[in-house]
Amino acid sequence: MKFFSYSELADKDVINVCTGERLGRICDIEINIKDCTVVSIIVPGQGSLWGFGKSTELIIPWARIECIGEDTVLVRLSAEELTSCCAPKRKPKHSVFGK
Numbered sequence: 001m002k003f004f005s006y007s008e009l010a011d012k013d014v015i016n017v018c019t020g021e022r023l024g025r026i027c028d029i030e031i032n033i034k035d036c037t038v039v040s041i042i043v044p045g046q047g048s049l050w051g052f053g054k055s056t057e058l059i060i061p062w063a064r065i066e067c068i069g070e071d072t073v074l075v076r077l078s079a080e081e082l083t084s085c086c087a088p089k090r091k092p093k094h095s096v097f098g099k
Contacts (some may be wrong), residue, residue, distance in 0.1 A: 027057070028057075042057050
């Protein structure tokens with residue numbers, strides 16, 4: 001079993017194997033605190049430079065991840081699923097690194 005830290009995951013490009021499109025890099029993850037599992041990865045939506053000012057993000061269910069490689073995370077999302085993964089960007093509620 002291979003383990004990844006968040007910082008290692010965040011350095012990987014997310015590629016949709018259905019279209020070959022680069023979706024971006026992981027900016028956050030959602031965790032189910034009841035059973036300590038990763039629920040989804042979050043990728044900033046397409047738009048401005050370095051993620052600033054983007055108003056949407058892709059919330060990709062963990063079950064849609066096909067493979068995590070050295071440089072990329074391969075996901076399988078149809079056009080309909082990709083549209084349903086788009087959500088308005090959320091403001092962080094709190095940080096684990098401070099107040």
